[in-house]
Amino acid sequence: NNPEQFDVVVIGAGPSGALASSLLVQKGWRVLVLEQQIFPRFTIGESLLPQCMEYLADANLVAPLHEHAASLGFQFKNGAAFHRSGENTAINFTEKSSPGPGTTYQVKRGLFDKLLADNAQLQGAVIRYQHSVKDYKVTDVFENSSDKNNTDKNGGATLLVHDAQQQPYQVQARFVLDASGFGRVLPKLLNLELPSNFPVRSAYFSHFVDNISDENFDRNKILITVHPEHRDIWYWLIPFSDGTASIGVVAESERFNDDEAEVILNRFLEQDPHLKALLAKRELIGPARSITGYSSNVSKLYGQHFALLGNAGEFLDPVFSSGVTIALKSASLIAPLVDQYLKGETIDFEQHYAKPLQAGVNCFRTFVTGWYDTRFQDVIFHTEQNKQVREMISAILAGYAWDTSNPFVAQSERRLNVLAQLCRT
Numbered sequence: 001n002n003p004e005q006f007d008v009v010v011i012g013a014g015p016s017g018a019l020a021s022s023l024l025v026q027k028g029w030r031v032l033v034l035e036q037q038i039f040p041r042f043t044i045g046e047s048l049l050p051q052c053m054e055y056l057a058d059a060n061l062v063a064p065l066h067e068h069a070a071s072l073g074f075q076f077k078n079g080a081a082f083h084r085s086g087e088n089t090a091i092n093f094t095e096k097s098s099p100g101p102g103t104t105y106q107v108k109r110g111l112f113d114k115l116l117a118d119n120a121q122l123q124g125a126v127i128r129y130q131h132s133v134k135d136y137k138v139t140d141v142f143e144n145s146s147d148k149n150n151t152d153k154n155g156g157a158t159l160l161v162h163d164a165q166q167q168p169y170q171v172q173a174r175f176v177l178d179a180s181g182f183g184r185v186l187p188k189l190l191n192l193e194l195p196s197n198f199p200v201r202s203a204y205f206s207h208f209v210d211n212i213s214d215e216n217f218d219r220n221k222i223l224i225t226v227h228p229e230h231r232d233i234w235y236w237l238i239p240f241s242d243g244t245a246s247i248g249v250v251a252e253s254e255r256f257n258d259d260e261a262e263v264i265l266n267r268f269l270e271q272d273p274h275l276k277a278l279l280a281k282r283e284l285i286g287p288a289r290s291i292t293g294y295s296s297n298v299s300k301l302y303g304q305h306f307a308l309l310g311n312a313g314e315f316l317d318p319v320f321s322s323g324v325t326i327a328l329k330s331a332s333l334i335a336p337l338v339d340q341y342l343k344g345e346t347i348d349f350e351q352h353y354a355k356p357l358q359a360g361v362n363c364f365r366t367f368v369t370g371w372y373d374t375r376f377q378d379v380i381f382h383t384e385q386n387k388q389v390r391e392m393i394s395a396i397l398a399g400y401a402w403d404t405s406n407p408f409v410a411q412s413e414r415r416l417n418v419l420a421q422l423c424r425t
């Protein structure tokens, strides 16, 4: 049997895969998405940034998101609040220097990812759940291509797939987008994996009925709390609109022992007096989980007939909730390039994909590094901040890390150093 052929095969139906698929079917291409799980499935990463809304708008996804937000328990979000040993501060994303949306949602990712994937399917993408990609091989000549004289443009890839019954089959694509997240399918198969520059950290987390009664608690913001003794340990509290919340703690892996995840999570929650009081009546729902060594990198983001999206490329760190934004940015950058490529144009993926994507990732990297070495913590908790500077910082935390008119984007390292020094004197 000849393998089935598609213009594009996308590995993984998470945010980057679903958005890229929607954008490519809108351009008229035949897109197959292979997803190894059944949706909805649990995944972590629930706090979106307002910048996301622009990418979702390109795939007509903002209206369904607003429409279903209340029934799915998604929480309106307008900023980030921070607590460190009695100090409180908050960043309001609507007060930011970059243009664009200033609000978004805190979402249950299983339901959010299903909304995006269903939308891609509605727009014409074929999605096969419980189909797992096992192998990738470059295919020299793509028989059904429109231009049979151009073997380079007719090239593609053959993927080995296992269906829900573990039966193997092959499928061919002129271009493959690896959106497999921490599955990192092509980085593993093609030996592209690089270690992250960040130390190995772990996160312990779960969902709770939070039962928060403190009137000062703002459910419209993610709350980031710095551990009272160790400034490199932090907690997230992401409220949803149905009285539940996602709660987690992050630290270098060696700070955790091998107790059960629930025991570790509760132990750390009891160590911060503010969180302990706020969450005194919390009730655990669902299992506590952990994830370790999630920061990762790759030697290149594209190659012959493929590109890596979202976490299948680089993942930095959860502290500023940048993961889904970067994943959606990667999809919105790659889709028009793949469209041009499939039309036979020569594409410089370095110039038009890798470099622009990495510009924003590198900006986030500066602030993540500054968070753990505490330069950026001192900026955040310095409340007498100049209004203009605060709006520039707010823009980055709202996800506008590609807006080079913001000096904290254009020269992030230098600007952060100067500002941290000012805040410390």
Ligand code: FAD
Pocket (backbone or CB within 6 Å): 011, 012, 013, 014, 015, 016, 017, 034, 035, 036, 037, 043, 044, 045, 046, 047, 048, 049, 131, 132, 133, 134, 179, 180, 181, 182, 183, 184, 185, 203, 291, 294, 309, 310, 311, 312, 315, 317, 318, 320, 321, 322, 323, 324, 325, 327
């Ligand atoms: P994913 O969402 O991971 O989707 C990949 C899909 O590929 C999955 O559905 C998987 O089943 C499928 N797949 C994998 N292997 C295969 C295969 N072989 N064949 C077929 N399918 C396959 N981000 C935020 O924006 N906000 C946050 O608050 C946030 N918090 C986080 C907290 C922690 C502790 C961590 C570790 C991350 C957090 N993130 C957060 C990051 C965020 O979860 C990811 O960046 C985001 O999910 C990446 O999207 P993606 O589309 O690249 O991949």
